[in-house]
Amino acid sequence: xxxxxxxxxxxxxxxxxxxxxxxxxxxxxxxxxxxxxxxxxxxxxxxxxxxxxxxxxxxxxxxxxxxxxxxxxxxxxxxxxxxxxxxxxxxxxxxxxxxxxxxxxxxxxxxxxxxxxxxxxxxxxxxxxxxxxxxxxxxxxxxxxxxxxxxxxxxxxxxxxxxxxxxxxxxxxxxxxxxxxxxxxxxxxxxxxxxxxxxxxxxxxxxxxxxxxxxxxxxxxxxxxxxxxxxxxxxxxxxxxxxxxxxxxxxxxxxxxxxxxxxxxxxxxxxxxxxxxxxxxxxxxxxxxxxxxxxxxxxxxxxxxxxxxxxxxxxxxxxxxxxxxxxxxxxxxxxxxxxxxxxxxxxxxxxxxxxxxxxxxxxxxxxxxxxxxxxxxxxxxxxxxxxxxxxxxxxxxxxxxxxxxxxxxxxxxxxxxxxxxxxxxxxxxxxxxxxxxxxxxxxxxxxxxxxxxxxxxxxxxxxxxxxxxxxxxxxxxxxxxxxxxxxxxxxxxxxxxxxxxxxxxxxxxxxxxxxxxxxxxxxxxxxxxxxxxxxxxxxxxxxxxxxxxxxxxxxxxxxxxxxxxxxxxxxxxxxxxxxxxxxxxxxxxxxxxxxxxxxxxxxxxxxxxxxxxxxxxxxxxxxxxxxxxxxxxxxxxxxxxxxxxxxxxxxxxxxxxxxxxxxxxxxxxxxxxxxxxxxxxxxxxxxxxxxxxxxxxxxxxxxxxxxxxxxxxxxxxxxxxxxxxxxxxxxxxxxxxxxxxxxxxxxxxxxxxxxxxxxxxxxxxxxxxxxxxxxxxxxxxxxxxxxxxxxxxxxxxxxxxxxxxxxxxxxxxxxxxxxxxxxxxxxxxxxxx
Numbered sequence: 001x002x003x004x005x006x007x008x009x010x011x012x013x014x015x016x017x018x019x020x021x022x023x024x025x026x027x028x029x030x031x032x033x034x035x036x037x038x039x040x041x042x043x044x045x046x047x048x049x050x051x052x053x054x055x056x057x058x059x060x061x062x063x064x065x066x067x068x069x070x071x072x073x074x075x076x077x078x079x080x081x082x083x084x085x086x087x088x089x090x091x092x093x094x095x096x097x098x099x100x101x102x103x104x105x106x107x108x109x110x111x112x113x114x115x116x117x118x119x120x121x122x123x124x125x126x127x128x129x130x131x132x133x134x135x136x137x138x139x140x141x142x143x144x145x146x147x148x149x150x151x152x153x154x155x156x157x158x159x160x161x162x163x164x165x166x167x168x169x170x171x172x173x174x175x176x177x178x179x180x181x182x183x184x185x186x187x188x189x190x191x192x193x194x195x196x197x198x199x200x201x202x203x204x205x206x207x208x209x210x211x212x213x214x215x216x217x218x219x220x221x222x223x224x225x226x227x228x229x230x231x232x233x234x235x236x237x238x239x240x241x242x243x244x245x246x247x248x249x250x251x252x253x254x255x256x257x258x259x260x261x262x263x264x265x266x267x268x269x270x271x272x273x274x275x276x277x278x279x280x281x282x283x284x285x286x287x288x289x290x291x292x293x294x295x296x297x298x299x300x301x302x303x304x305x306x307x308x309x310x311x312x313x314x315x316x317x318x319x320x321x322x323x324x325x326x327x328x329x330x331x332x333x334x335x336x337x338x339x340x341x342x343x344x345x346x347x348x349x350x351x352x353x354x355x356x357x358x359x360x361x362x363x364x365x366x367x368x369x370x371x372x373x374x375x376x377x378x379x380x381x382x383x384x385x386x387x388x389x390x391x392x393x394x395x396x397x398x399x400x401x402x403x404x405x406x407x408x409x410x411x412x413x414x415x416x417x418x419x420x421x422x423x424x425x426x427x428x429x430x431x432x433x434x435x436x437x438x439x440x441x442x443x444x445x446x447x448x449x450x451x452x453x454x455x456x457x458x459x460x461x462x463x464x465x466x467x468x469x470x471x472x473x474x475x476x477x478x479x480x481x482x483x484x485x486x487x488x489x490x491x492x493x494x495x496x497x498x499x500x501x502x503x504x505x506x507x508x509x510x511x512x513x514x515x516x517x518x519x520x521x522x523x524x525x526x527x528x529x530x531x532x533x534x535x536x537x538x539x540x541x542x543x544x545x546x547x548x549x550x551x552x553x554x555x556x557x558x559x560x561x562x563x564x565x566x567x568x569x570x571x572x573x574x575x576x577x578x579x580x581x582x583x584x585x586x587x588x589x590x591x592x593x594x595x596x597x598x599x600x601x602x603x604x605x606x607x608x609x610x611x612x613x614x615x616x617x618x619x620x621x622x623x624x625x626x627x628x629x630x631x632x633x634x635x636x637x638x639x640x641x642x643x644x645x646x647x648x649x650x651x652x653x654x655x656x657x658x659x660x661x662x663x664x665x666x667x668x669x670x671x672x673x674x675x676x677x678x679x680x681x682x683x684x685x686x687x688x689x690x691x692x693x694x695x696x697x698x699x700x701x702x703x704x705x706x707x708x709x710x711x712x713x714x715x716x717x718x719x720x721x722x723x724x725x726x727x728x729x730x731x732x733x734x735x736x737x738x739x740x741x742x743x744x745x746x747x748x749x750x751x752x753x754x755x756x757x758x759x760x761x762x763x764x765x766x767x768x769x770x771x772x773x774x775x776x777x778x779x780x781x782x783x784x785x786x787x788x789x790x791x792x793x794x795x796x797x798x799x800x801x802x803x804x805x806x807x808x809x810x811x812x813x814x815x816x817x818x819x820x821x822x823x824x825x826x827x828x829x830x831x832x833x
Contacts, residue, residue, distance in 0.1 A: 003029035010036040010059070017043030025051045031078075032057040042066040042089060050075040057081040061111070071095050074103040085113035085135065098122035108154075111135040118142065121166070125149050133157035137183070140165070145189075147171040150179070159183040161207070173199040185209040185231065192216075193237075198223035209233040209255065216240075217261075222247040229253040233279065236260060241280075243268045250274055257303065258282040265304075270295045277301040281327065284308060289328075294319040305329040305352065312336065313353075318344040327352040329377060337381065340364040343389065347372060354379035354400060364389050371395070379403050379426070386410065390417050398424040402447065409434040427451070428468070448472065449492070457482070457493065466490040470517065478503055478523075490515040494541065501525035502542075510535040510558070519543040519565065527566075530554030539563040543589065547571055556581050565589040567628070575634065580617030587626040591652065595632040613637055614658075619644040628652040630676070638663055638677070650674040657681060662706075667692055678702045685715045 004027050017040060018024070025048040033052065036059045045065050049058075050072025056079060066089035074095055082104065084090060092100070092115050101107070101124050108130045120143030121136065132154050138161070145160065145168035160166060161183045168184075169191035177200050185207045192215035200206075203224050214236040221230075222244025228251060238260040245251075246268035254272070257279045264287030265280065275296050281303045288311035289304065299320050305327045312335035313328065320326075324347045333356040342351065343364045351370070354377040361383065369392035376399050378387070383404035390396075396418035406427070415436040422440045428449040435448065435458045445466040448458075453472040459481045460467050467485070470492045477500030478493070485491075489512055498521040511534040519541045526549035527542065535558035543565045550573035555561070561582050572594035579585070614634055618627075619641020627645070630652045637660030638653065648669050654676045661684035662677065672691045676699050683705025686692060697710050707715040 003027075005029055006032040008032075008034040009038070010034045012038060014038035014040070016041055018046045020046040020048035022046075022048075025049070027052065029054055031055060034059040035063055036061045036083070038063045040064050044068070045070055045073075045090075047072045049073060052076065053078070055079060059083040060087065061085040061113075063087060065090050067091065068094060074100065077103055078106060079104050080106050080130070081109040082107060083109070083111045084115060085111045085137075088114050089116075090114075091116045093118070096122075098124050101125050101128055105130075107131055109133045112139060113137040113159075115139050121145050121149070123148065126152065129153060131155055135159040136163070138162040142166065144168055145187075150177075153178070155179055156202075157181045160187055162186040164188055170194055170197075172196045175199045175201075177202070179203060180226075181205040183207045184211055187211055189213065193218055193221075195220045197221060200224060202226055205229040207231040208235065211235055213237060217242050219244040221245065224248065225250070227251050228274075231255040232259065234258040238262070240264075241266050241269070241285075245269060246271045248272060252298075253277045255279045256283070260284060262286070264288075265290065265293075265309075267292055269293075272296065273298065275299055276322075279303040281305040281307070286310070288312075289314055289333075291316055293317075297321065299323055300347075301325040303327040304331070307331050309333060313338065313342070315341055317341065320345065322347060324349040324372070326350070328356070329353065330355040332357055334359060337361045339387070339389070340368070343368050343370055346370065349373065350375040352377035353381060355403075356381065358382050361387075363387055367392060369393055374398065374421075376400070386414055388413075390414070394418055395421050397421050400424075400426040401430070402426045403429040406430040406432060408432070410436045412436055415439045457498070460485065462486065464488055468492045470494040470496065470520075472496050474498055476500075478506070480505060482506065483508060485509065486512060488512055489536075492517040493521070494518060495520035497521065498523060502528055502547075504528040504531075507531050507554075510537055513537055514560075515539045517541040518545065521545055523547060525549070527552055527571075530557060533557055535559070535561075537561055541565045543567040543569070545569055549573075551576050553578055555579075558582065559584070561585055562623070563587045566593065567591040569593055571595070575614055575629075577615040577617050580615070580620040582621060584623050585621045586623050586647075588621070588624060589626070589628040590632065591628045592631040595629065596634060614639050616641040618642065621645065622647065624648055625671075626650040629656065630654040632656055634658055637661070638666075638682075640665060642666060643668060645669065646671070648672055652676045653680065654678040655680075659683070662686060675699050682706055686711065 007027065007030060014035070015038065030052050031054055033055060040063050042064055044067040045060065047070040049070065053075055055076050058076065058079060061083045065087045068091050069084070092112065096119065097117060101122065105128065107128050109132060113135055117139045121141055123146045126146055126148040129152065131152050133156060135157070137159050141163040142165045145166055150171050150173070156178050157180065162185065164186060165188065167188045167190070169189060170193065172194055173196045179200055180202050181204060188211065189208065190212035193213060195218045197218060198220035204226050206227060206229065209231045210233065212235065216239035217232065217237055219242045221242060225247055227248050230251060230253065233255045234257070236259065240263035241256065241261055243266045245266065249272065251272050252274050254275060254277070261283040262285065265285055267290050270290065270292040273296060276298050278296070278299060278301065285307040287309065289309055291314040294314060294316045297319060300322050302320070302323060302325065306329065309331040311333065313333060315338060318341050323345050326345070326348060329352045335358065337353065337358040340362050348370050349372050351373060358381055361381070368389050372395065373393055374395055374397045376396060379400045380403040383401060383406055385406055386401070391413045399422065410432060416439065419439045420441055423442055423444045425443060426447040428447045428451070430451050432451040432453055434455065435453060438458070438461050441461060442463050443461050444463060446460055446464060447468040449468050450471045453469065453474060455474065456476045457469065457474050457479060459479060462485060464485055465487050467488060467490065474496035475498065478498060480503055483503055483505035488509060491513060492515065494517045500523065502518065502523055502525065507528040507530045510530050511532050514536055515538060517539070522545065524546040527547055529552045537558045538560050539562060541563065547566070547569040548571065551571065556578040559582070562584050563586060565587065567589045570593065575595050613636030614629070616639050619639060622644060624645045625647055626649060634656040635658065638658060640663050643663060643665035646669060649671050651672060651674070658677070658680040659682065662682060664687045667687040667690045675695050678698060678700060679702035682703040686700060686706055686708040688708060700706050700711060707713045
């Protein structure tokens, strides 16, 4: 009589939970069980699994199990292969991994990808002498990885990727190590790369992207002649690219981006004729792009962007016939841009040549086109007119022609470019005077800022999400048609010559709008009441207009509001105490209006007799970074509750009618870099501790009753002064004091981050699955804000003089650029897309 020894039910559309009494668990002689890629509806692994004591192979991957792995698994002591991967809600805590490896000593293959372990890797793993593959990808590992595991005698595959809390370093490798694939991407491994890497003679794939390795790339790397994939991206590696890489003749993928590499691109790289992907971007490479690079005829992906390369683009670049991605953005390339040559690359899908120093452009002849081109960047490329070859492009989705010298009205033919495909169009910072009718049915982002566009506001298609047309010469009223843009989340009409009232119907968009910027126009009337209970507005800027009346109380529903600026209007109102409910508010600017304290019940002929103070509820705005209430009619004392604003960097209460003392408790605001209470009726001693040592006379001028440094007026009772100052002593040392602070500049930078940095994008493509450390580098006026990549095929680099690499990922959450460093967990990205 025969026995069932192997059962494969993978991808069998099984669903629901498995009962421990199921007949499956009576197959006592079962040696192999595969239930992968089914849907067990977040049930637990049945404890009866421990009855199958003869099991040698168990595969439960991608089956939607959750909860704790049953301890009965420890009975399966004959297991040589265990795959529990990609069950996102499965945990290995009790039994722990240490307990598991003590019992399952015969394991050869262990894959627990995405299991929640939240623990260090136990030293006992090094006792699994039969282990050939160990995959601990994205397991929330902590602590320091035991280097002894690298020495397992049969280990061929080790994947520790996407465990940002896992520290470690590479050991000295011994000759004869069997490791073929080593993945450390997205961990906190650090230190230098040992020369003994050359002893990994069988190494085929080597990925340390998104770690913290530093120092030079050892020349011994050239001895790893079996390598087909080498990824050292997003580290702190320095020095030159070793010429010994020429010996890696089987290499098909080389990624060294986002390091500190210098020197020229080694000519020897051109001997790696099997390369299909080469990424050297975001380094400090100099010299010219050698013509020999065109010998890499198998290349499909070439990225040399954000370096310091000079000279022309090689004319024989058209030899790279397989190329579908070419990015040479942000270098110092010069000479003539031969678009007629580049457009011979008929497989190109993405072409990015922005921000170089080309002196002239040779366009292709009529009818020339790239049939697959979906993304084109020619920003800062010395263009004086729209390239005519665009009229033959039918598949463009993304087009950036910003920061050129394109002059006059856009030609009629331009509106016919990729009418059904175009989603992103950036023509900002040109000299365009008028814009043709919109025919792009799927346009999502349109940037026309900093041009000379005149007349009425061009109405974009209803598909638009981000419409930026500030700093032009638009006039007339805001059309009611703008209220029909039901998908819009960013609307910037600032710094034009618009007049009339803000259409009340515009408030109907509060359930989609995130950014609303109307500042610097001639708008008058009331700020419209919000019509919806739901409000997603994150930023409102209506400053420098002629708005009147009071603020709508409906703004209290905008719970996500971070930036509110209504300065330089004619709003007359009591200070809105309801603002205390805006718990995420970071910047509040109400200066130069008619705000005053609470109104006392008026007596006859006595309508200017105000009493009360700035409400204590302001102290609940604990996320505030900037508070400007200057040039109003506020009276009363400075509320003590302002000491709760521990994130505050700028406080301006100048030109009001405030009285009383400066609360000594304000000295515990460790981040306060700008402080101005001038031109009030304040009295008493100035706090003499912490940041208050850094504020100068003009912070206090016009308050005849104030005394103490930096003023020349001394306080009458030095003992009392000392006591008051000690009361204000803070909770730590002064952090990040900024001198020469300018409120206007700070607001401009904030707005640039919120609008410009959020919406200008350039595309490139990523290959890896990393998301960990951030780094910020500055070059001239450009800031590169770097993030490792988690997954996917598409990366977007976006910013106004701001390069931000983001990857599509399964767990994206929404936060603002201003606070993303504070908010996102290291294990996955958390960005506002």
